Amino acid sequence: xxxxxxxxxxxxxxxxxxxxxxxxxxxxxxxxxxxxxxxxxxxxxxxxxxxxxxxxxxxxxxxxxxxxxxxxxxxxxxxxxxxxxxxxxxxxxxxxxxxxxxxxxxxxxxxxxxxxxxxxxxxxxxxxxxxxxxxxxxxxxxxxxxxxxxxxxxxxxxxxxxxxxxxxxxxxxxxxxxxxxxxxxxxxxxxxxxxxxxxxxxxxxxxxxxxxxxxxxxxxxxxxxxxxxxxxxxxxxxxxxxxxxxxxxxxxxxxxxxxxxxxxxxxxxxxxxxxxxxxxxxxx
Amino acid sequence: xxxxxxxxxxxxxxxxxxxxxxxxxxxxxxxxxxxxxxxxxxxxxxxxxxxxxxxxxxxxxxxxxxxxxxxxxxxxxxxxxxxxxxxxxxxxxxxxxxxxxxxxxxxxxxxxxxxxxxxxxxxxxxxxxxxxxxxxxxxxxxxxxxxxxxxxxxxxxxxxxxxxxxxxxxxxxxxxxxxxxxxxxxxxxxxxxxxxxxxxxxxxxxxxxxxxxxxxxxxxxxxxxxxxxxxxxxxxxxxxxxxxxxxxxxxxxxxxxxxxxxxxxxxxxxxxxxxxxxxxxxxxxxxxxxxxxxxxxxxxxxxx
Numbered sequence: 001x002x003x004x005x006x007x008x009x010x011x012x013x014x015x016x017x018x019x020x021x022x023x024x025x026x027x028x029x030x031x032x033x034x035x036x037x038x039x040x041x042x043x044x045x046x047x048x049x050x051x052x053x054x055x056x057x058x059x060x061x062x063x064x065x066x067x068x069x070x071x072x073x074x075x076x077x078x079x080x081x082x083x084x085x086x087x088x089x090x091x092x093x094x095x096x097x098x099x100x101x102x103x104x105x106x107x108x109x110x111x112x113x114x115x116x117x118x119x120x121x122x123x124x125x126x127x128x129x130x131x132x133x134x135x136x137x138x139x140x141x142x143x144x145x146x147x148x149x150x151x152x153x154x155x156x157x158x159x160x161x162x163x164x165x166x167x168x169x170x171x172x173x174x175x176x177x178x179x180x181x182x183x184x185x186x187x188x189x190x191x192x193x194x195x196x197x198x199x200x201x202x203x204x205x206x207x208x209x210x211x212x213x214x215x216x217x218x219x220x221x222x223x224x225x226x227x228x229x230x231x232x233x234x235x236x237x238x239x240x241x242x243x244x245x246x247x248x249x250x251x252x253x254x255x256x257x258x259x260x261x262x263x264x265x266x267x268x269x270x271x272x273x274x275x276x277x278x279x280x281x282x283x284x
Numbered sequence: 285x286x287x288x289x290x291x292x293x294x295x296x297x298x299x300x301x302x303x304x305x306x307x308x309x310x311x312x313x314x315x316x317x318x319x320x321x322x323x324x325x326x327x328x329x330x331x332x333x334x335x336x337x338x339x340x341x342x343x344x345x346x347x348x349x350x351x352x353x354x355x356x357x358x359x360x361x362x363x364x365x366x367x368x369x370x371x372x373x374x375x376x377x378x379x380x381x382x383x384x385x386x387x388x389x390x391x392x393x394x395x396x397x398x399x400x401x402x403x404x405x406x407x408x409x410x411x412x413x414x415x416x417x418x419x420x421x422x423x424x425x426x427x428x429x430x431x432x433x434x435x436x437x438x439x440x441x442x443x444x445x446x447x448x449x450x451x452x453x454x455x456x457x458x459x460x461x462x463x464x465x466x467x468x469x470x471x472x473x474x475x476x477x478x479x480x481x482x483x484x485x486x487x488x489x490x491x492x493x494x495x496x497x498x499x500x501x502x503x504x505x506x507x508x509x510x511x512x513x514x515x516x517x518x519x520x521x522x523x524x525x526x527x528x529x530x531x532x533x534x535x536x537x538x539x540x541x542x543x544x545x546x547x548x549x550x551x552x553x554x555x556x557x558x559x560x561x562x563x564x565x566x567x568x569x570x571x572x573x574x575x576x577x578x579x580x581x582x583x584x585x586x587x588x
Contacts, residue, residue, distance in 0.1 A: 003387020007373070010384070014375040090371040090432075093335045094388035095360040 004104030012075045012112055022074020025180035026067050029189055033059045053133030054224035058244060060124035061220045062189035065151055065213035068117040069183055072155040073176050075112035076163045079105040080172040102279045106160050113152035121148060134223055143219045151212035154264050157271035164278035187213040194243030205248050208267035211260040217246045286313040288440055288472050289334065294343035296329050303329040305495035311474055316466045318486035319476040326495040327476040328368065331444050335365050348439045361389060364433030366443040370425050374418025378409055378428045381417050386435040399435050407431035408461060423454035443475040480574035491581050499581045503574060510580035511572025512546040515553045518566040519543060525563040532559065
């Protein structure tokens with residue numbers, strides 16, 4: 001299985017174009033923010049010092065959540081390719097179990113998601129500091145690494161389930177570009193959750209990945225928000241957090257961090273079980 | 285006799301299409317065994333079953349003493365397969381490809397290095413070991429495929445139409461390497477082909493058509509049995525010639541300007557020739573070929 005993981009990683013990173021395309025959604029979000037979204041939001045907020053670094057942290061948190069999804073999806077593309085090119089035949093004629101073959105793809109995709117997200121996190125911190133923000137405290141960094149691991153796991157499980165339905169490259173390519181676009185909305189990045197209708201808000205709150213974005217925002221924005229909202233009325237702070245998806249409301253109460261973590265871990269377990277079921281059914 | 289592969293009553297259907305309808309055959313250890321048949325005869329289905337990729341509907345198969353269906357993993361460890369399609373990673377180099385696939389077999393890292401070097405030199409891929417597989421020519425790719433199949437020093441090497449789609453010169457050189465490999469290492473080679481000249485050089489041939497075994501034997505036995513020698517006469521005086529043949533009750537066919545007569549052995553052409561000599565402008569005696577045998581067996585020309 002280690003040989004397979006190794007091979008899948010090599011195949012993914014050797015294809016520069018596919019690495020680029022798996023980052024495309026992230027690059028688009030970043031450019032859109034850089035070019036005009038950032039200005040729009042900054043103008044809507046009171047002109048207090050530190051608004052810009054706070055919003056930078058906000059967008060970067062969302063971006064990181066998306067990065068792990070799109071890169072995991074890109075890495076899983078190898079599996080679809082192998083299936084459509086019948087490459088799977090060669091593995092199947094070797095003394096490795098079907099489960100190990102699937103696990104090889106899953107583990108490789110997880111590692112790709114993890115590596116790329118960690119890299120993106122480092123770049124995000126560089127960007128924030130370059131624009132005059134503060135570097136995240138060590139405790140925050142540790143929390144971010146934990147969240148990145150968790151969101152990569154969750155994405156691996158979800159995409160693994162989705163991928164079990166695809167065996168043609170075309171279908172998967174289309175699906176992944178749609179998902180890549182959709183995920184920007186589903187995690188409340190293109191438009192903050194507060195600007196969306198109630199029904200869509202419910203979908204966002206159910207979507208596991210938006211909880212990863214939520215938790216990352218909480219970690220990355222804690223410092224900057226303290227500065228911006230120093231001395232502001234609590235209602236105003238709460239209003240901002242609701243609007244931007246720094247907290248989610250459930251029955252008029254803030255959803256707790258453990259609940260969000262539980263949703264992430266629970267959906268990872270659920271989708272992993274479903275994917276395993278799908279693959280074992282398929283190999284029969 | 286040491287049988288490395290034994291197949292009895294093998295059946296496989298895809299829905300209502302019967303691909304393989306009850307095959308019985310065996311392969312002797314250390315021999316070059318050819319499975320000959322037109323496209324769609326069931327060759328690839330059979331090879332996929334023997335390589336544990338497809339589950340048969342019925343039948344008993346043992347490969348190197350391991351029972352198919354019960355000891356698939358042991359079978360997979362003791363075989364090497366060259367598939368019809370090129371199944372290595374185009375972006376990785378030949379060496380990386382062989383090494384990665386070698387990692388799928390139980391072996392230590394040190395012996396993997398050795399195995400890679402050995403497979404590379406046996407399959408003669410050393411010259412392009414560091415080049416990406418996707419950039420190789422058809423013949424080089426095929427050699428790399430063979431190197432990959434040899435990585436676990438298999439007991440049986442399966443090759444599914446290894447020379448199909450190669451230009452004649454490359455085809456010849458790949459074919460010669462396969463023969464050399466079998467001769468030098470004593471490896472059992474099981475290959476499917478629809479090229480007569482390849483089947484003619486095998487130790488044993490099974491001809492399959494429509495999922496059934498149509499004939500089997502050594503190439504010379506098959507030729508003996510199914511192909512007849514031919515006598516072609518070019519008449520100078522056609523009417524007189526045919527009159528002589530009719531009088532002697534010799535069956536003949538007329539092809540273009542020739543009169544073709546089937547004869548059991550080439551020597552029997554002599555008395556006939558003596559009889560018709562005055563009316564001839566020329567003649568030709570030819571031995572039966574595998575092509576003739578194949579047509580004799582299946583009643584049709586090979587379908588490309």
